[in-house]
Amino acid sequence: MVSHDLIVIGSGPGGYSAAIRAGQYGLKTALIEKFPKLGGTCLHVGCIPTKALLHTAEVWDYFQHSAEQGIHCENPRLDLPGVLKRKTGIVDKHAKGIEFLMKKNKVETVAGFGTLKGKGRVEVQTATGTRMLEGRHIIVASGSEARMLPGLEADPERILTNVEILEMKQVPARLAVIGAGAVGVEFASIFARFGSKVTVLEMLPRLVPVEDEDVSKELERSFKKQGIACETGARVEKVEKTARGVRLTVTLKTGKQETIEAEKLLVAVGRKPNTDKIGLENTRAETDGGFLKVNEYQQTGEPGLYAIGDVVAGTPQLAHVATMEGMVAVAHMAGKPWRPVNKNRIPGATYTEPGIGSVGLTEAQAREKGYKVKVGKFPFLGNSKATILGSHDGFVKVVADEKYGEILGVHIIGPHAYELIAEAVAAMEAEATVETMIATIHAHPTLYEAVGEAFNAVYGQAIHA
Numbered sequence: 001m002v003s004h005d006l007i008v009i010g011s012g013p014g015g016y017s018a019a020i021r022a023g024q025y026g027l028k029t030a031l032i033e034k035f036p037k038l039g040g041t042c043l044h045v046g047c048i049p050t051k052a053l054l055h056t057a058e059v060w061d062y063f064q065h066s067a068e069q070g071i072h073c074e075n076p077r078l079d080l081p082g083v084l085k086r087k088t089g090i091v092d093k094h095a096k097g098i099e100f101l102m103k104k105n106k107v108e109t110v111a112g113f114g115t116l117k118g119k120g121r122v123e124v125q126t127a128t129g130t131r132m133l134e135g136r137h138i139i140v141a142s143g144s145e146a147r148m149l150p151g152l153e154a155d156p157e158r159i160l161t162n163v164e165i166l167e168m169k170q171v172p173a174r175l176a177v178i179g180a181g182a183v184g185v186e187f188a189s190i191f192a193r194f195g196s197k198v199t200v201l202e203m204l205p206r207l208v209p210v211e212d213e214d215v216s217k218e219l220e221r222s223f224k225k226q227g228i229a230c231e232t233g234a235r236v237e238k239v240e241k242t243a244r245g246v247r248l249t250v251t252l253k254t255g256k257q258e259t260i261e262a263e264k265l266l267v268a269v270g271r272k273p274n275t276d277k278i279g280l281e282n283t284r285a286e287t288d289g290g291f292l293k294v295n296e297y298q299q300t301g302e303p304g305l306y307a308i309g310d311v312v313a314g315t316p317q318l319a320h321v322a323t324m325e326g327m328v329a330v331a332h333m334a335g336k337p338w339r340p341v342n343k344n345r346i347p348g349a350t351y352t353e354p355g356i357g358s359v360g361l362t363e364a365q366a367r368e369k370g371y372k373v374k375v376g377k378f379p380f381l382g383n384s385k386a387t388i389l390g391s392h393d394g395f396v397k398v399v400a401d402e403k404y405g406e407i408l409g410v411h412i413i414g415p416h417a418y419e420l421i422a423e424a425v426a427a428m429e430a431e432a433t434v435e436t437m438i439a440t441i442h443a444h445p446t447l448y449e450a451v452g453e454a455f456n457a458v459y460g461q462a463i464h465a
């Protein structure tokens, strides 16, 4: 017998937001979660705790350089357990907030591991036994977990993933990071500011390889200036545990082999979807490398079964993508009008120092697609608010189509870049042209004036450059 209109497996930002929206639509909804608290990777061991630490790193950095502001601090001290306590407080507050929202929207939460049994049924392994739910619709939002390098296993002492690194008792003297995607560069940025000597090893030719090439170059330049060693085009040949940490044998891009010793190693080489134990074999859903194949409305090949977030093939593993895919899926099953996710309008936000915010095509991608590209670039050096903040690294880069002034992509690296990108995302969503953005009044003095200037720079008319 059908017990629910919708059963959601997984309570990350994708799953819990979908459950709330279903509640708002009046659907009888159950949300299954195996972890004792709601919120998923993003809230407990991902976005939120990491950004809490990044904020503390920024505050700590202000203390380190306070004399520049005419403020003298005698012997400031970083108390990592205190920092982690604050981080945990933020996480717990939000986990309670999600619980409240479930009650408010009449979503039933079911604690346990959910397995698809086919024909709309989900078996939940709870602490006290099994329970069978039956739904008209199901959303798989079971997320992902850190990938490990072959032969390595995470442990809390030396070889860490995004999970273990959040609970270190002391700032390590030396931290090695394998992988320069968002996870790798964000933790490098945190611990370098906390005082670790950090080495980032990336096998591809540049840091943050999904970003525009100029952004990668600027991040590497700035990281090196901050004392972070960056080895791109590097191959990790061997990882050994030693009495004091780890020893890595690495072939550098020059062909030279080097040994790197560190107290801790962070492995940040991507995430694998949590799809192998959820009973997909009982459905007609198809996978590609473990990721679920879906159509534009997030439907899998099994009638009534949708998938959203990190388990889905073809979209980036980002919390905000999961959330929007959830909105699409729930609107579709409820017969409400909604547009599918536009993959070209997904903001990227990386919270390093300097930060990164981006949307749309990189310059290289735009050229590859055959556009006649015009680029406008404006450095934060010419922005007065950046001077006030003492953050001059970086720039705003607009990639536009020469013919109609269509905005193809915007790439920002610099102070609060991950916030500044909002204007570009909204502009692209509203199909604004470069001309519209040039005519848009930008308040003075603000960081986002730099965005306005970059649009002007497309026609060589930035005022402060």
Ligand code: NAD
Binding pocket: 149, 178, 179, 180, 181, 182, 183, 184, 186, 201, 202, 203, 204, 208, 209, 234, 235, 236, 268, 269, 270, 271, 316, 317, 318, 348, 349, 350, 351
């Ligand atoms: P990722 O896929 O973004 O980056 C992994 C990096 O590791 C890649 O650059 C890859 O080339 C490199 N790599 C892989 N194997 C390697 C090896 N053997 N040696 C050296 N380098 C190697 O993965 P991630 O950084 O682990 O992040 C996982 C997911 O979570 C991504 O989708 C990411 O976008 C997302 N995330 C986003 C944010 C954010 O938006 N701020 C923060 C954290 C994570």
